[in-house]
Amino acid sequence: MQLKGKAAVVTGSTSGIGLGIARALAAQGASVMLNGFGDAAEIEQLRAGLSSEHNVKVAFNPADMSKGNEVAGLIAAAEAELGSVDILVNNAGIQFVAPIESFPAERWDAIIAINLTSCFHSISAALPAMRKRGWGRIINIASAHGLVASAQKSAYVAAKHGVVGLTKSVALETATTAITCNAICPGWVLTPLVQKQIDAIAAREGISLAQAQSKLLAEKQPSLAFATPEDIGAIAVFLTSNAAAQIRGTTISVDGGWTAQ
Ligand code: NAD
Numbered sequence: 001m002q003l004k005g006k007a008a009v010v011t012g013s014t015s016g017i018g019l020g021i022a023r024a025l026a027a028q029g030a031s032v033m034l035n036g037f038g039d040a041a042e043i044e045q046l047r048a049g050l051s052s053e054h055n056v057k058v059a060f061n062p063a064d065m066s067k068g069n070e071v072a073g074l075i076a077a078a079e080a081e082l083g084s085v086d087i088l089v090n091n092a093g094i095q096f097v098a099p100i101e102s103f104p105a106e107r108w109d110a111i112i113a114i115n116l117t118s119c120f121h122s123i124s125a126a127l128p129a130m131r132k133r134g135w136g137r138i139i140n141i142a143s144a145h146g147l148v149a150s151a152q153k154s155a156y157v158a159a160k161h162g163v164v165g166l167t168k169s170v171a172l173e174t175a176t177t178a179i180t181c182n183a184i185c186p187g188w189v190l191t192p193l194v195q196k197q198i199d200a201i202a203a204r205e206g207i208s209l210a211q212a213q214s215k216l217l218a219e220k221q222p223s224l225a226f227a228t229p230e231d232i233g234a235i236a237v238f239l240t241s242n243a244a245a246q247i248r249g250t251t252i253s254v255d256g257g258w259t260a261q
Contacts, residue, residue, distance in 0.1 A: 001028055001029035002028050002029070002237075002240070002241060003025060003028035003029045003030035003087070003237075003240060004028075004029035004030075005029070006029075006030045006031075006084075006086040006087060006240075007030060007031045007032070007033070007078065007082035007083060007084045007085060007086050007087070008022070008025045008030045008031070008032050008033070008085070008086065008087035008088070008089065009032075009033045009035070009074065009075065009078045009085050009087070009088050009089065009122070009126070010022045010025070010032060010033070010034065010035065010089040010091055011035045011036070011065055011071075011074070011089065011090055011091050011092040011118065011122065012035060012036045012065065012091045012092025012093060013032075013034045013035055013036055013089075013091065014034060014035070014036030014037060014038040014043055014046065015036060015038065015191065015192055016189070016191030016192060016193060016229055017091060017141060017186065017189055017191060017229045017232050018035075018036065018089070018091040018092065018141075019046070019229060020228070020229020020230050020231075020232055020233040021089050021091060021139075021141075021229070021232060021233045021236045022034055022050065022058075022233075023050065023229075023230075023233060024230070024233025024234060024236060024237050025087065025089075025233070025236065025237065025240070026050050026051075026053070026054040026056050026058065027054055028237055028240075029054070029056060030056065030086075030087060031056050031057035031058065031059075031082045031083075032050065032056065032057075032058050032059070032082075033058075033059050033060070033061055033074070033077070033078040033081065033082060033085075034046070034047055034050075034058060034059065034060045034061070035060070035061050035062070035063055035065075035074055035092070036062075036092065037062070043060055044060070047059070047060045057081075057082060059077075059078070059081045059082060061073075061074050061077045061078070063077075065092040065113075065114045065118035066110055066113040066114050066118070067113075068117065068118075068121045071118050071121035071122050071125065072121055072122075072125040074122070075088075075122055075125035075126045076125070079129060084129065084133060085126045085129065085130070086130070086133070086135060086136060086137065087136070087137045087138075087139070087240055088122055088123065088126045088136070088137070088138045088139070089139045089140075089141065089236060090118065090119040090122055090123070090138070090139070090140045090141060090163075091141040092114055092115075092118060093114060093115045093141065093143075093159075093193070094110065094111055094114050094115065094193070095111070095153070095156050095193055095196070095197070096110075096111060096155065096156070097152045097153055097197065097200070098152055099151075099152055100154045103154060103155065107155060108154075108155045111155035111156055111159050112155060112158070112159050112162075115156065115159035115160065115163065116158075116159040116160075116162040116163055116166070119140055119163055119166055120166065123138055123166075123170055123181075126138070127170075127174070127179070130179050131174075131177065131179065134177070134178055135178045135179065136174075136177075136178070136179035136180070137179070137180055137239060137240045138167075138170060138179065138180070138181040138182075139181075139182060139183070139184060139236050139239050139240075140163050140164075140166070140167050140181070140182070140183040140184075141163075141183070141184055141186070141232070142160045142163040142164050142167070142183040142184065142185045142251060143156070143160040143185055143186060144185055144186065144187045144220070144253065144255045144258045144259050145157045145160045145161075146160035146161055146163055146164040146183065146185050146251065147161075147164065147185055147251065147253070147259050148258075148259055150220075163183060164183055164185075164251055167181050167182060167183040167249060167250075167251070168249040170249075171248040171249025171250075172249060174248075175248060175249075178245065180239070180244065180245065180247060180248050181248070181249065182239055182244075182247055182248065182249065182250055182251070182252065183250075183251045183252070184232060184235050184236065184239075184251070184252050184254060185251045185252065185253045185254070185255060185259070186227050186232055186253075186254050186255060187220065187221050187227055187253070187254065187255025187256050187257075187258040187259075188216065188217060188220065188221050188226050188227065188255075188256070188258075189226055189227045189228060189229060189231075189232065190213075190226040190228075191229065194216070194226075197216065198212045198213050198216055199212075201215060201216060217256075220258050221255065221256040221257065221258050222256060222257035222258070222260070222261065223256030223257055224256070225256060226256075227254045227255065227256060231254055232254060235252055235254060239252075
């Protein structure tokens, strides 16, 4: 229970990797502010279940990460409802796949806003109180696409490279404090975000979902196995630990060998 007495905000935590991270932090005793979209009754069930399973306070805030004022509002709400924001996990993200010539400008703007600019807003809102309390952990969920590129993902690759750069700057600005900022770079994790891409491959190539899944893995991930939200949650917990106090401004890849190639 290394996080008893700490409070965490995890953006985009109603699904996938964010939910895995929220579960892992709650299991260590942290109170958690969930955020994201979805069915209100299902989210309430998730919130109440997480709270009773780990005997921690769990709140939910529906702030839209594409809107700067709502991102700042999420941090203010967490400080008011949980007492502090000691751990900030910037995880909310979306994907869109198309060649750049036909990439809708509206999708570009949405990806940059949700995947990158929201991290600026949340960090600048959360940092002053972290500095006052003298401790903090900022964990940005980037991607293998924060380190290398793929075709047809210009906005996502630009946003995730931006997240890695932002991580380095924030780490330097906090280097002499007990606040650290790092990024986790997952490869393929089987979540709704990736399932959509598997569905698209199956439809485009007239193959089964299982074949499309194998093809997606074989193209990028040498292990031929998905990383899991639990794997990413465990790395987030590690980054909050004392052992990670001097890990600053770097990336941890959890990508089955994707970026070793
Ligand atoms: P997901 O679709 O399962 O979850 C995304 C979460 O973000 C959901 O809770 C959704 O409600 C929320 N969200 C989306 N738009 C939002 C908005 N405007 N405001 C607030 N919340 C919003 O996706 P995931 O795969 O779990 O992705 C989580 C993060 O991990 C993303 O940043 C993604 O880029 C990154 N990532 C995923 C993979 C992967 O293989 N799944 C790999 C590398 C990086």
